[in-house]
Amino acid sequence: MEEEKLFELDEDEDNEGNKIEIKNEYKVSVLADEVASLPYKEILEGISHYEQGREPSIGQSVYFISKEKEILFHMYDDRGCIIHSKDKEKLRDLYVKFNEWIVNYYREYFDSVFKEV
Template sequence: MELEKFMATNFPNLVLTPPLFYNWDIGIRFELGVDWKREENKEGSVYLRGVYDRTITLFESLHQEDEEILVVVNAHDYGGKWAFRGKLNLFSRYVRDKSVLYKLQHKMIPYIIPEDDEDGKYKTHLFILKCKTSDIRYVSLLKAICNTDMGVKPSINNRVFFINVKNETIFHVYDDRGCDLVAKSPEAIRSIYAKYNDWILDYDREKIDKVFN
């Protein structure tokens, strides 16, 4: 499977589960949501518009329209009751050309967080779609990911990772608060670090600066 080869070559021993930033030496953690207030939990709020803007800007800076990417979704099976019954519906909603869905791959693996599965009953389903950036409605998809903890629809409850095959990067929005960007080398994301330095999460800034300075 192409995903396995890519990860083994570029991100050995890294598991596609949060927090990517803390589990890999080369990365950036960006702050997406700024100045949240309880009343901002609604569609069209200033807060959410700011989250969308940062998320989409970072994604477009990382993924050119004609570049090959892998969209990877983790879905957990807690003993037979799938958390992701509508896998094809999710992908079909955000894919422009339905013929691309023929490339969708599925693999079942042991639960991706083994320490939370003492009895060994859980499983993780990986769904991998190889496509070009232009094949997906990424603006709508990213907004749905950001909506997940905000009570705004549509939303996506499963983890979605965007892998840039050429640049050897992984981009993951963990919720409306922030996102992780990890790379095989600092040079792959140095321009992103410089251009969007003001968006870096201050809590992790010291660690991030050491990677690039």
């Protein structure tokens, strides 16, 4: 597993209106392995529990990346996930198979992306 610390600088003001610099630190861990060998069900359950205050919970961002399929999967909380690819055709099968999972708010957009010309 590779680990790296990343930093982001931000600005804010103190109570007297003076600008102060805030250093946010992030720890990034990369684990290269087959998804089937990971406890992915438990990871997704932990993500879904976080905002509900249930245990076990995972409050960090977790991304599953398939280099083979060129797809990134990110479950942000118990309400849903984002699946991304640079090539929309890589997502077409998922769009068809899980179409009923798309929330109505985004339905028109996704239908237009995958509309046959």
